[in-house]
Amino acid sequence: MPTVRIPPVLRQHADGATEVDANGATVGEVLQALVSQHPATREQLFSSGGDLNRFVNVYLNDEDVRVLDGLETSVKDSDTVMILPAMAGGQ
Amino acid sequence: MTPDTEVFVVQEITPNEAYEELQSSDAILIDTREPYEYVESHIDGANLIPPAMVADNIAEKVPDKSARVLVSCRSGVRSVTAAEVMMSMGYEDVASVAGGILEWQEQGLPVITSSALTAEQRDRYSRHTLLPEVGVDGQVKLLEAKVLLLGAGGLGAPTALYLAAAGIGKIGLVDDDIVDSSNLQRQVIHKTSTVGQSKTSSAREAIESLNPDVEVVEYNFRLDAGNILDVIGEYDIIVDGADNFPTRYLLNDASVRLKKPVVSASILSFDGQISTFMPYEGPCYRCLYPTPPPPELAPSCSENGVLGVMAGVMGLLQANEVMKLVLGIGEPLIGRLLLYEALGTRFTELKVRRDPACPICGPGAADVAESEMGQFPDYDAFCGGHVGS
Numbered sequence: 153m154p155t156v157r158i159p160p161v162l163r164q165h166a167d168g169a170t171e172v173d174a175n176g177a178t179v180g181e182v183l184q185a186l187v188s189q190h191p192a193t194r195e196q197l198f199s200s201g202g203d204l205n206r207f208v209n210v211y212l213n214d215e216d217v218r219v220l221d222g223l224e225t226s227v228k229d230s231d232t233v234m235i236l237p238a239m240a241g242g243q
Numbered sequence: 244m245t246p247d248t249e250v251f252v253v254q255e256i257t258p259n260e261a262y263e264e265l266q267s268s269d270a271i272l273i274d275t276r277e278p279y280e281y282v283e284s285h286i287d288g289a290n291l292i293p294p295a296m297v298a299d300n301i302a303e304k305v306p307d308k309s310a311r312v313l314v315s316c317r318s319g320v321r322s323v324t325a326a327e328v329m330m331s332m333g334y335e336d337v338a339s340v341a342g343g344i345l346e347w348q349e350q351g352l353p354v355i356t357s358s359a360l361t362a363e364q365r366d367r368y369s370r371h372t373l374l375p376e377v378g379v380d381g382q383v384k385l386l387e388a389k390v391l392l393l394g395a396g397g398l399g400a401p402t403a404l405y406l407a408a409a410g411i412g413k414i415g416l417v418d419d420d421i422v423d424s425s426n427l428q429r430q431v432i433h434k435t436s437t438v439g440q441s442k443t444s445s446a447r448e449a450i451e452s453l454n455p456d457v458e459v460v461e462y463n464f465r466l467d468a469g470n471i472l473d474v475i476g477e478y479d480i481i482v483d484g485a486d487n488f489p490t491r492y493l494l495n496d497a498s499v500r501l502k503k504p505v506v507s508a509s510i511l512s513f514d515g516q517i518s519t520f521m522p523y524e525g526p527c528y529r530c531l532y533p534t535p536p537p538p539e540l541a542p543s544c545s546e547n548g549v550l551g552v553m554a555g556v557m558g559l560l561q562a563n564e565v566m567k568l569v570l571g572i573g574e575p576l577i578g579r580l581l582l583y584e585a586l587g588t589r590f591t592e593l594k595v596r597r598d599p600a601c602p603i604c605g606p607g608a609a610d611v612a613e614s615e616m617g618q619f620p621d622y623d624a625f626c627g628g629h630v631g632s
Contacts, residue, residue, distance in 0.1 A: 159514070160511055160512050160513070160514050160547075161511075161536075170587075206533055206534045207532065207533075207534050207535060207536040207537070208536075209531070209532070211593050214591075214592060214593050214594050215593075215594055216593070216594065216595070216596065218598075219596050234591070234593070236580075236582075236593070237536060238488070238509075238531075238532040238535060238536055239509040239510070239511050239514070239516055240485065240486060240487050240488045240491055240509055240535075
């Protein structure tokens with residue numbers, strides 16, 4: 153089953169998990185599986201229209217899904233889907 | 244074949260004889276000392292081959308075994324050994340310079356000294372100049388480099404200390420904050436005795452006591468659209484350790500306009516990110532993050548906490564990027580985002596591409612008219628008014 157890596161800012165919405173196993177054949181399905189396990193992550197990831205929020209970067213392994221097929225990008229069981237937030241902390 | 248037991252009698256010549264030969268013939272001079280000795284002073288035209296490397300490297304410098312080769316060292320001992328090695332390899336016409344460069348200088352013959360560095364600097368930076376990738380030339384580049392640090396806090400503190408130690412010639416510090424005792428858990432450039440002082444002056448004291456070669460410039464204010472171009476225009480490289488999104492986007496847009504590389508890092512709790520944004524060569528910050536997250540998804544360290552050593556790890560990765568950019572060596576993190584997760588001690592590298600639709604550095608981005616320079620959007624409003632501290 154593909155693994156989803158949860159960034160620090162989303163962990164409070166995922167019961168503190170750093171990684172979640174989530175089934176799906178595409179990046180979109182994997183993220184939907186994450187949302188059904190942890191419903192509080194929905195509004196952080198998706199707009200009300202169901203699109204991925206613009207401020208959320210999603211990587212399949214080391215590649216940005218924006219340069220692949222977006223949410224339609226197919227996912228293998230051994231893949232890692234990473235949700236990447238911008239962080240501004242420097243102090 | 245030459246039997247192993249053969250004894251070679253090495254011809255020795257005086258420095259004056261060697262000098263005459265080098266002036267009037269095609270004789271090749273091999274200097275068999277360590278790199279740090281060579282850097283300090285050497286004879287013009289001398290080819291450095293450290294003692295341990297003679298057998299391996301001589302053929303590269305002197306392919307013709309019948310060539311006339313003079314060998315020198317510091318005092319004339321290692322040069323005899325090197326000459327014996329060369330003769331055992333079949334070199335036919337080798338001579339050692341008696342007394343080495345010490346006697347050479349004693350006789351008033353000319354040498355090249357590393358005049359670019361003072362004696363004190365040669366000593367201070369010797370561990371740099373020993374590295375072939377740095378050398379005296381590289382150290383001179385460091386001493387001439389101008390680096391601006393955005394933030395003299397968690398990330399800026401270790402970055403500033405190591406860049407100062409490395410002899411970066413001019414370090415600008417932008418911070419409008421004062422030192423608080425809660426900073427000292429990670430902001431190692433500040434001290435208990437400087438609590439209450441401005442961070443820029445506290446950092447300046449630390450840098451100046453570490454390395455008097457460094458010129459420190461304090462910018463005791465926040466960067467805004469009205470001042471950013473003037474400030475960053477003075478510098479070769481910008482190090483972004485800002486604690487808020489408005490400054491990060493403002494810096495990105497200004498640095499792309501002025502084509503200044505930005506080494507950008509951020510830290511939160513046990514996580515860190517770093518990348519190097521080289522305008523037009525690689526992606527910019529907006530290619531990676533087109534829009535900032537809403538405030539509830541952008542907690543700051545003051546709200547969430549941060550493991551103190553995270554600042555050191557990520558700050559020094561930034562310093563390392565600066566060193567590579569100044570020296571022109573290695574592979575900077577251009578087009579790569581490196582993530583560090585401290586609890587698992589896990590590094591993850593992600594690819595970052597230039598966004599063809601990037602409004603700042605994409606091909607569709609309009610050329611900025613001179614009159615528009617310095618005109619930036621209202622970032623505080625754009626970023627939902629979230630300004631961390």
